[in-house]
Every structure is written in C-alpha cells, then in structure tokens.
Amino acid sequence: MVLGEPGAGKSALLQDLASAQQAAADVAGTRVLRTHGIESESPLPFAALHRLLRPVLRLERLPDPQARALRVAFGQEEGSSVEPFLVGVATLSALTDAAEDGPVVCVVDDAQWLDTASADALLFAARQLQADPVTIVFAARDTQASRGNGIGVASFNPEGLPVMRLGGLDDDAARRLLFERAGEALPDEVSDRLVRETGGNPLALLELPAGLTTGQLRGTAPLPPRLLASGRRCAAPPTRRSPWPAVSASRRSPRPRWPG
Ligand SMILES: Nc1ncnc2c1ncn2[C@@H]1O[C@H](COP(=O)(O)OP(=O)(O)O)[C@@H](O)[C@H]1O
Ligand SMILES: [Mg+2]
Numbered sequence: 001m002v003l004g005e006p007g008a009g010k011s012a013l014l015q016d017l018a019s020a021q022q023a024a025a026d027v028a029g030t031r032v033l034r035t036h037g038i039e040s041e042s043p044l045p046f047a048a049l050h051r052l053l054r055p056v057l058r059l060e061r062l063p064d065p066q067a068r069a070l071r072v073a074f075g076q077e078e079g080s081s082v083e084p085f086l087v088g089v090a091t092l093s094a095l096t097d098a099a100e101d102g103p104v105v106c107v108v109d110d111a112q113w114l115d116t117a118s119a120d121a122l123l124f125a126a127r128q129l130q131a132d133p134v135t136i137v138f139a140a141r142d143t144q145a146s147r148g149n150g151i152g153v154a155s156f157n158p159e160g161l162p163v164m165r166l167g168g169l170d171d172d173a174a175r176r177l178l179f180e181r182a183g184e185a186l187p188d189e190v191s192d193r194l195v196r197e198t199g200g201n202p203l204a205l206l207e208l209p210a211g212l213t214t215g216q217l218r219g220t221a222p223l224p225p226r227l228l229a230s231g232r233r234c235a236a237p238p239t240r241r242s243p244w245p246a247v248s249a250s251r252r253s254p255r256p257r258w259p260g
Contacts, residue, residue, distance in 0.1 A: 030104070032106075048115055053094050091121040104133065112141045186218075208227060212224075
C-alpha cells in the first residue's frame, strides 16, 4: 500500500512498477492487471473490480457459488443481492487461477476513489494472499483520516497491509528536478525557498516555477510571500514526463501536506 499526498509521485511509481513488470513479461511470464478508482464511478459497485479482472476471468474454473457471485456482481446474471464475502473469495480465486499461467501483478491506483464493493473485495483478496505468485499494489491519497491508527483515507482502509508512505524528494533530487524544469540553475536562495516550501513534492516542484516570472526565478525580483498560492495559479498541469528514475531513489520522510 503506497500512501502519499497529491503529487507525491504515487502514480509515477506505479507506472514504473507496471512498466518494469511488463518489460520482464516475456521472461517471467508476468501478467500486469490494472485498475484505478474514479471519483465519478465510486457509486457504481464493482466497476473497478470488473476493470481489473476482465482480462483474466475464467468463471468456468471457479466453484459455482463464487462464479455466480461474480456474474451477479458484474451484471451477467440476475440476482437480488451479492454476498460481499463470496465476491472477495471469488476475486482471490480468479487471481490465483490466473497465476497458474505465471505471476500476476495487480496495480490499483487512486484507491481512495474505488467503489466500496471493489475496495472490499480487493482488500479481502490482498489480505489472504500468502504463497501465491500474486501481488496487489495499491496507491491512495494519504489524508491521515481519523481512523484511530492514522492510516488511510476516508473511504479506503488498508489496515493489515504493509504501508509505504511516500515522502518528498530529498534536497538534491528536488534541486535536480527544479533545474530540469527551469532549464537553468536557479540561485540558491530561490531554489532553497522552492524546495523548502514544497517539501520536495514533485508536482509542486514542477508547477511552481511556471507561476513565477523570469526575474523571480533568476533572483532579480523578490519572490511572492506565499509561493504555494502563486504556483496554484498556473493554468496548465505539468506535462507527463519521466525524468524520475534518476531521482526516485532519493526521498525524505513524509512532510506536512501539499494542499491538493
Ligand atoms: N521522483 C520523481 N521525480 C521527478 N518527477 C516526478 C517524480 N515522481 C513524480 N514525478 C512527477 O510529478 C508529478 C506528480 O506525480 P504523480 O505520480 O502524478 O503524483 P500522485 O499520483 O502522487 O498524485 C508527475 O508529473 C510526475 O511525472
Ligand atoms: Mg496519482
């Protein structure tokens, strides 16, 4: 379970993981399955689970009650209600069945927006996995929801799963990213402020320079008193790029949130 504030690099990390597994697929026979939470889909039960399982689902190989539970869940068969436990077990069975052809890696991004039914089934399956060659990696926004244990987000509780909190880039990596973004070295006092106020959040580091004037970036004009507010004004989101293998190893501990 990867938790981090918006812009911390969770999706980039998952994309890197998926690409690396995909690249090795010919050798290891690994299958990468992907799904993600979508805010507008969160009222639709099983939408995200359907997206994940569809490429590997062989319902005829599951025990009848489990196959029936998934058929009803996915609207392939009529049924008045779906038993959540059965869907969880069926999800586990479907994944371990797929793993008979080779390791399976499930990548689940934006888990905070998963529909509850999918989240429950996937979390159930993740908690049961032991020796099976199946890995499920979730990423979600860390809102430090008040769930007693300080873990997780309001609608998604990864309790019982190993959690990795993605902190900001360390100072060197943050400076390198700024340098790449600005296309020139920034004076120390400018980069110090940008690094300090973003806490190394990659998205903030990519966005902030676009909200500053050339004079401000070069240190010939004063920086605004509140940098984050100024960065938030920039209209275009940063383009997707992947300079990050060079810096991704360098992280600091989680820091106060970048307001996203
Ligand atoms: N380690 C990194 N080094 C450089 N850029 C990065 C790094 N991690 C993420 N980024 C960039 O920062 C932006 C936000 O990353 P993203 O993965 O979308 O964050 P999140 O999913 O946590 O909201 C993206 O443009 C991404 O390419
Ligand atoms: Mg993301």
